[in-house]
């Protein structure tokens with residue numbers, strides 16, 4: 042019997058501010074909060090409902106906090122367990138994780154990438170600590186942790202040449218990811234774990250979740266974010282990718298790390314509109330939860 | 341030198357290869373030996389602690405100071421995980437961390453004293469600790485590298501370490517964990533074929549190594565920005581500003597280059613600097629209302645600084661197109677008597693903007709933080725359209741307020757000058 046062709050059933054721009062996990066107080070996270078960043082947390086709730094209803098077999102994450110310099114890496118062991126402490130906000134995020142990796146698909150992506158001339162590596166050190174960007178995005182998308190995952194690193198080195206070269210390589214990685222998913226026969230959801238504009242405040246409110254202190258770093262960054270979201274909502278991924286290299290520099294955008302381009306590449310540069318589940322700032326940075334659902338994937 | 345707060349300053353690379361896989365490549369082995377020599381230089385030192393600044397420990401909210409007295413974990417590098425794991429347990433001087441944090445807080449920065457199990461200590465600090473201080477003979481102190489900090493701020497964080505040492509009555513070995521050129525190969529390279537990514541990076545690295553082996557720490561700090569830009573210096577090589585700020589901003593050291601070698605295309609050196617004169621903390625710290633002279637900008641032609649900071653604002657003196665250390669003015673052709681034969685307003689304007697940028701950056705600001713510009717032109721009718729076009733290229737997106745005035749003459753034979761106010 043031939044396997045049914047696998048499919049990317051949804052792609053999500055899934056930012057990973059640890060603040061969102063902190064605001065929620067899940068049992069895995071040690072610090073406690075009163076509240077905080079509800080707009081984004083509720084956006085995640087809506088997105089989660091929509092995506093999990095599709096019953097995905099696997100969640101794939103591309104995170105800027107697994108930063109690699111030689112090649113694109115994937116987790117290559119079936120199980121990782123440990124504590125993730127955010128080096129920048131350790132007072133908000135000390136999370137005990139326990140996750141299962143879809144090793145077969147991970148290896149297939151690494152192999153497909155290699156076929157395309159990309160450098161890929163499979164991470165097989167059992168002591169490895171999974172980065173907090175991956176953990177946060179996965180928790181926010183699927184707090185039950187009952188779906189296997191694929192974790193892909195953010196390879197920084199192509200950006201030595203230019204933003205365009207870097208982005209081009211992420212699109213190729215996206216293509217490789219799609220091919221591997223199609224061969225796997227699985228129904229996959231892609232999580233691009235990036236925020237948008239990425240200027241942080243360098244000070245913090247006395248109570249981190251004091252929402253009266255939360256706002257975007259400056260108006261220019263907000264305008265950029267709105268421009269980017271407008272293109273997403275209008276289904277103009279091609280135009281979006283064209284302005285991205287400028288966006289990286291003008292808004293110190295975290296999407297420079299490649300997750301968004303990877304996902305759009307994997308989705309075949311979608312020409313259909315995305316759903317913005319919500320937008321909000323976290324310590325000055327712009328974040329949106331956005332879902333791309335291929336028109337043919339209906340409930 | 342009993343009264344020196346610094347007994348030795350070191351610059352060491354933070355990649356795990358010399359620790360985990362020296363046998364795989366002669367260069368990595370050389371660095372391992374270099375570390376070994378450096379360790380021997382400090383093994384009998386009577387310092388009270390070893391103080392680290394690593395370019396791999398990045399912070400956003402001001403500065404962090406390791407405050408776990410006994411951090412322990414098994415660390416795996418994000419990129420070079422195949423080389424193996426690094427199990428560690430360190431001894432930390434948390435009293436000093438607190439004093440240092442208080443000094444940095446007094447400068448107006450957010451500070452954090454993380455004391456959490458599992459807090460990720462960066463690869464660079466672990467490698468340096470394991471190779472330089474393997475038995476925890478000296479307690480360690482660790483300060484983070486702020487992602488957004490520029491030159492002046494980073495120097496002031498170094499100076500604050502000096503003040504903290506002075507106040508605590510402690511002497512330290514200062515360690516900057518930083519690579520030199522930081523351009524990794526984008527392709528996999530066999531360990532045996534490792535070399536510096538580009539000839540230009542290599543030249544720059546050699547120059548930096550030469551200066552350091554002559555003990556010229558402050559001179560290296562002065563060229564760091566250029567090095568950072570030209571050779572993709574590790575975090576812009578900003579760590580050197582911290583080290584120089586801590587060590588008195590002088591060249592009074594005897595330097596020794598223990599080894600220099602490539603790791604995956606990047607440049608790496610192990611250097612020790614021994615003070616020739618006692619290093620003392622300078623007081624008082626004036627960085628918050630500083631008078632700024634930018635090494636990249638033309639020499640002032642009168643009794644004024646390039647810029648002056650008041651609160652969160654930076655006021656620049658009028659900036660023209662002249663280039664530092666040069667008689668010829670960019671865009672201006674003069675005869676032998678100095679009379680202007682012709683000038684090109686486009687070249688002059690670009691040079692003015694270049695100088696403004698240099699002053700802003702030396703002051704911890706940048707072009708995108710400019711809020712107000714006054715423009716002086718000597719020939720509005722002829723020069724305004726070209727000037728306006730070049731201006732828009734740079735300032736169009738910044739949207740600073742602007743006033744343009746025609747004037748008879750400027751103090752030197754130039755035709756455009758800018759007076760700028762910016763945020764810091």
Ligand SMILES: [Fe+2]
Nearest residue numbers: 105106174295
């Ligand atoms: Fe992030």
